[in-house]
Amino acid sequence: MTNTRKFLYVVLAIAVGGLAYGLNYAVRYAHIGSSYDAKTVCSCMFVSGRDFESIKAEELYAVPFADIKVDKEKQSVSASIYGLGESKAIFRKGLGCTLVNEITEEELRSQPSYTLPADTVSGQLISEDPKAEGVDKMELDKVINDIFSEKNPKEILRTRAVIVLHKGKLIAEKYAPNIKPETPLLGWSMTKSVTNAMIGLLVKDGKIDLEKPAPLEEWKNDDRKNITTDALMRMSSGLDFEENYAKPSDATTMLFRTKGAGAYALQAKAKAKPFEIWSYSSGTTNILQEIIRRQFPKHTDYLAFPHLRLFRKLGMKSAVLEPDASGTYVGSSFMFATARDWAKFGQLYLQDGVWNGERILPEGWVKYSASETAHSDGKYAAQFWIEHKDKSFPQDAFMALGFEGQSVTVIPSQELVVVRLGCTPNEDHFNRNEFVKKIVATLK
Structure with a gap:
């Protein structure tokens, strides 16, 4: 040749x-x-x-x-x-x-389903304060109207809903023309913060210990055996998981091509020791859901759990957590709720996990959820985001954040909850920090 x-x-x-x-x-x-x-x-x-x-x-x-x-x-x-x-x-x-x-x-x-009982009560209702006492209402309305305004066709905001609660009362609410107050909207990764609440409930029940190795048989005989539930909560597991949505990756395969999101993520290998690095990973949240499901002998009990112990207590009638094909909730990404119901979730955390006089989340859970995670560059806590680098942003604030500009911002020092839901193709075009700071500035 x-x-x-x-x-x-x-x-x-x-x-x-x-x-x-x-x-x-x-x-x-x-x-x-x-x-x-x-x-x-x-x-x-x-x-x-x-x-x-x-x-x-x-x-x-x-x-x-x-x-x-x-x-x-x-x-x-x-x-x-x-x-x-x-x-x-x-x-x-x-x-x-x-x-x-x-x-x-x-x-x-043929899999079992769950529907919230018809006798759902709202518990502590969100009352309206149309006068917005202690707030510059004219300026507040201006700030909110501004993010519904499409000033540049190349920088689409597509804000769909905004809710502002101050001292537990509704002081501002606005919707896009094609969205109604009763329209459930996708929270994307804000769902991770709901997974946080579900873990908190099981900690309260004594079923999960954050400091102990994650209760997963698959990890007991290899180098993942020392990964604690706390490490998973803080995105500090050390697992090798590619969070890339622009191409076929671990994240896109997990969410859109597998029967079980958590089961898929469980296969990830260790690339570092727990808490050595911080790496945002939807896979770790779905592993948390896998852990949650295994605490219930019956599938129906697992499906009912967030509804009976969380949504029903808060009167979140619209909440829909979507499961994967294995029947496990996709706790990283797929929950729908109305803007008011997302606001109720934020208000629960503002009130230190207490609702209508009942302690829903364990004592100290909110403090834990908002405490900074090492190596996260001052931006992450435990399934909630924080903003410690921007010193002009409220330093006690913590946020449930999601793709396309979803956010529930909780600011305890201001007794403030701000919800923004939308479909912003390029999130760089929506400056959430500035939006929240402008709302804080309207408080007298």
């Missing part, structure tokens, strides 16, 4: 290999993209009650080219990208929408 022919064979082999790799990557991307669209459309239609055209125009900017089919009778949504990666999400009452991953639709529909 001549050298020329050998060279040609090598070039051909590289080309074929590159083509195969590229095709495989394209298929993976198509699967994740179509799953994202199917899940998004399903939840926005059947949980939020929005129409398809507005969802397509506003939500699907990341993957705008999918072929989407909606079955209103079966309450399901299918999507594919140029015939590749066909995915399907189905709606189930009380559970929202779930992707049909590694399971049949029939198996998924």
Whole structure:
């Protein structure tokens, strides 16, 4: 064989290999993209009650080219990208929408569900204070109206709802034209803070000890055996998990292509010792949900747990936590609630975990949840964010934050809770810190 022919064979082999790799990557991307669209459309239609055209125009900017089919009778949504990666999400009452991953639709529909009882009470109601005593109401309204204003078509804000509570009373509330007060909206990673509350309830029950190794049989015989529940709460587990949403990664595979999000994340290997580094990871939150589920002998008891012990107590009637195909809540990302119900969640933490005279969260839990995590550069606590680098920002504030500019900001020193929900494609265009500081400045 001549050298020329050998060279040609090598070039051909590289080309074929590159083509195969590229095709495989394209298929993976198509699967994740179509799953994202199917899940998004399903939840926005059947949980939020929005129409398809507005969802397509506003939500699907990341993957705008999918072929989407909606079955209103079966309450399901299918999507594919140029015939590749066909995915399907189905709606189930009380559970929202779930992707049909590694399971049949029939198996998924046969799983147990949970719906909050009709006799749900609101406990401590959020009362309105239209006069907003102690607040410059004119300036407050101006600040809020400003973030509903689209000044630059290249810097879309798309704010959908704002709630401001001061001293437990509603002093400001505004919605986008296509959003109603009763519209449940996705919190994305604000759901992590709800997982924080669920862990807190189990700590209160004596079922989980934060300082002990995470109760996971899968880790008992390898170098992950020393990872504590506290390390998971603080994103300091040392696990190797890629949090990248611009391509097929651990995060996108976990959320959109696997049957069990927590089960997938459990397979992550250790890349550092616990607390050696801080690394934001949705995988660790879903591992926490896996731990939570294992505290209940019955699946139905697990599904009922956040509703009976948290949402029902606060009167969060709209709250929908969505599970994956294994039946475990996707505690990192998928919870819907109205703006008022998200505000109630923030108010619970403002009140040190006490609601209507009843201690819901254990004593000291809120302080723990808001305390700074080492190596986080002053920005993270325990499934809540903080802002210790910007000294002009309230230093006792802590926040539930989510993709596309979702936020519940709790400021104990000001007795203030600020909720902002929206669909901001580029979060750099919404300066949440400045927005909150402007609201604080309206307090007299």
